[in-house]
Amino acid sequence: MKALVLYGSKYGCTRECAYLLGEQLGGADVVDICREASISLDDYDTVLIGSSVYAGRISKAVAKFCATHLNILKQKQIGLFICCAQPDKAMEQLVNGFPSELVESARAKGYFGHQLDIAKLNLLERLIVRAVGKRKDELNILHDAISSFAKSFT
Numbered sequence: 780m781k782a783l784v785l786y787g788s789k790y791g792c793t794r795e796c797a798y799l800l801g802e803q804l805g806g807a808d809v810v811d812i813c814r815e816a817s818i819s820l821d822d823y824d825t826v827l828i829g830s831s832v833y834a835g836r837i838s839k840a841v842a843k844f845c846a847t848h849l850n851i852l853k854q855k856q857i858g859l860f861i862c863c864a865q866p867d868k869a870m871e872q873l874v875n876g877f878p879s880e881l882v883e884s885a886r887a888k889g890y891f892g893h894q895l896d897i898a899k900l901n902l903l904e905r906l907i908v909r910a911v912g913k914r915k916d917e918l919n920i921l922h923d924a925i926s927s928f929a930k931s932f933t
């Protein structure tokens with residue numbers, strides 16, 4: 780089995796989780812969907828796709844990639860994961876963000892936690908997080924969730 784981990788991350792939390800997942804899978808290839816213009820899926824039988832969530836939505840680049848490559852992705856073993864600050868809405872945001880065909884066929888769907896680094900945010904984002912009562916940095920990466928997600932593919 781050869782696995783590819785694809786991710787879309789604005790401030791690095793999903794990237795970190797993608798690399799942790801890649802390690803748990805014994806060294807899967809890990810690729811940033813936003814930076815790689817053309818990603819060949821031919822070499823992989825397992826594709827794991829992750830995104831962070833902003834204003835209730837997954838990354839546009841991730842959503843576009845999934846829509847563009849839906850037919851080939853449907854032939855792969857799929858896993859989907861997200862990083863977001865609202866654990867109670869995590870699955871809802873995942874299900875709403877990814878194409879329903881991938882959600883239905885996914886072998887695993889995971890929530891890997893979140894990170895909030897206020898110094899990295901732009902002014903509008905700072906105002907948004909302050910409006911929802913967040914004034915301090917937060918770091919909560921769910922290592923156990925990443926491990927059990929990885930076990931679904933080994």
Ligand SMILES: Cc1cc2nc3c(=O)[nH]c(=O)nc-3n(C[C@H](O)[C@H](O)[C@H](O)COP(=O)(O)O)c2cc1C
Nearest residue numbers: 788789790791792793831834835863864865893894
């Ligand atoms: C401006 C802003 C909006 C956000 N909106 C949501 C949201 O709608 N739902 C949610 O669960 N988390 C939301 N988050 C939390 C991020 O999804 C979380 O910080 C995530 O770990 C960021 O991952 P990244 O560093 O890979 O981009 C928001 C964070 C910011 C800064």
